[in-house]
Amino acid sequence: MAEAQCRVEGGDDGAVGQFEQLERRLAGKASKSRTDVSNDWTGGSNQYSSLYNTVDGQPAPITFASMGQNVISTFNFPNYFSGAGGNFPRTQVLLNIPALLAGLKSLDGTPNYTAGSGTYLFANTLPQYNAVNSYVVRERTISGYVQATLGGPRWSGNVGVRLVHTTTNAATAVDNILSVTVADTANLNYHFTDHLQLRLAGAEVVSRPNLNQLAPTATDNSINQDYVLTYAGNAALKPIKAWQADASLEYYYHPNDMVSVAVFKKWLRNDITTVERNGIDIGAVGCFNGNACQTLPYSVIEPINGDTAQIYGIELSWQHMLSNGLGMRAQFTHTWSKTKVDGVNVGAEAGVSPTTFSINPFYEHGRVSLSVSWDHTSPFVYSTFTEIDGYSAYAKSYDWVTASASYNITPRLRVYVEGKNLINAIVRTYLNKNPYAIWASGATGTSSGVGAGYSAYGRTFTGGVRFAF
Numbered sequence: 001m002a003e004a005q006c007r008v009e010g011g012d013d014g015a016v017g018q019f020e021q022l023e024r025r026l027a028g029k030a031s032k033s034r035t036d037v038s039n040d041w042t043g044g045s046n047q048y049s050s051l052y053n054t055v056d057g058q059p060a061p062i063t064f065a066s067m068g069q070n071v072i073s074t075f076n077f078p079n080y081f082s083g084a085g086g087n088f089p090r091t092q093v094l095l096n097i098p099a100l101l102a103g104l105k106s107l108d109g110t111p112n113y114t115a116g117s118g119t120y121l122f123a124n125t126l127p128q129y130n131a132v133n134s135y136v137v138r139e140r141t142i143s144g145y146v147q148a149t150l151g152g153p154r155w156s157g158n159v160g161v162r163l164v165h166t167t168t169n170a171a172t173a174v175d176n177i178l179s180v181t182v183a184d185t186a187n188l189n190y191h192f193t194d195h196l197q198l199r200l201a202g203a204e205v206v207s208r209p210n211l212n213q214l215a216p217t218a219t220d221n222s223i224n225q226d227y228v229l230t231y232a233g234n235a236a237l238k239p240i241k242a243w244q245a246d247a248s249l250e251y252y253y254h255p256n257d258m259v260s261v262a263v264f265k266k267w268l269r270n271d272i273t274t275v276e277r278n279g280i281d282i283g284a285v286g287c288f289n290g291n292a293c294q295t296l297p298y299s300v301i302e303p304i305n306g307d308t309a310q311i312y313g314i315e316l317s318w319q320h321m322l323s324n325g326l327g328m329r330a331q332f333t334h335t336w337s338k339t340k341v342d343g344v345n346v347g348a349e350a351g352v353s354p355t356t357f358s359i360n361p362f363y364e365h366g367r368v369s370l371s372v373s374w375d376h377t378s379p380f381v382y383s384t385f386t387e388i389d390g391y392s393a394y395a396k397s398y399d400w401v402t403a404s405a406s407y408n409i410t411p412r413l414r415v416y417v418e419g420k421n422l423i424n425a426i427v428r429t430y431l432n433k434n435p436y437a438i439w440a441s442g443a444t445g446t447s448s449g450v451g452a453g454y455s456a457y458g459r460t461f462t463g464g465v466r467f468a469f
Helices: 097-106
Strands: 002-009 016-034 072-076 091-095 135-151 155-170 174-191 196-207 218-221 226-231 240-254 257-269 272-286 294-305 308-321 326-341 344-347 355-365 368-377 380-383 393-395 398-408 413-420 426-431 434-438 454-456 460-467
Touching (some): 226 272, 398 426
Parallel strands (some): 226 294
Antiparallel strands (some): 002 016, 072 091, 135 155, 155 174, 174 196, 218 226, 240 257, 257 308, 272 294, 308 326, 326 344, 326 355, 368 398, 398 413, 413 460, 426 434, 426 454
């Protein structure tokens, strides 16, 4: 690391200028990999798919009972989806995997009546390494920045530029993806009085795709004549870039008390979203029932960079503390957003709640600290991409309550307890705002369904001792 700093003072107006330069010749490295070992892609998962059927010439159905294996049992989670409403299945199925494999292996060499010829062969069903759906992605970055800090009698601020050079290696796609990112930032504080100040900030920020999003691993169900090709990643994804600006007016009416109002806006470019394109020729042909071979159009699902998005809003904050240690913090935010994908307006930005607020009464005095926080999130667009074209997924509003208490035995030793989600909030997402159409991502292989559908996180309680060295 090399550092250089220069400070210049003077001027008739008493202004002070400071220029700081810090260059970091540091190479950051990140790596992520996945090895897929499965049997769907070889057709091995279908060898036993027609058990329990009886076809001509077959003496009796083939069942796990006839193999002498007890494969299925049931169990119940305690308090499973308690408070979720509705009539959810509370009983879950448990598979005895060793018994399942032993039963399938016992069929080796016996006639496969459903296939029409041949015999069962367990070895053909064993999972195999799937190179197409495995990946190794490595990323190496070199970055540096220059910043200038300025100030005067009633104002202070800084401006800076950050340069990041990134090299990405995605083993499933291309050898190298080079990216050079330039990010700018500027901040200004102006003190009207000792109690009233204005803050202005502007910046260009960059967020690179997750490493797994750069690996174009693919899954399809063509063997069942379902011609949908799903890419979990896309090597051509660009970094998400945004210009953001905010202004806040803050009034400190006592040393520990303040009220503020802020406005903000963010212009997003290359936001990552998922799209489905239908009727795509991927070079596949089908020859059915003795007819001439013809092109098989596929539906292709993949993450892409959207066109643009705008997010803007207003935020109100307040904090007041009494001399006896009791206090209150409160914050309210209202946000508007709009998004375009492929030049088409698709509505609000996914994951952005129009209204949020937080109310936090607390007590801090001497060795004791107590706090309760109530956070509210209004309904919002959860995802603009679902399995049905033109239908978005929406999350219902929910509240989250957290409480904590701590006691300092000594200046360095503290005991604490904390409880999260005390009202046992259930997160619910629906298709097109229909409360009877529960929706969760993951059905198309694009992402995990955790946090969508009906997600019950339950109450969590923790306690412990902390010691500061």
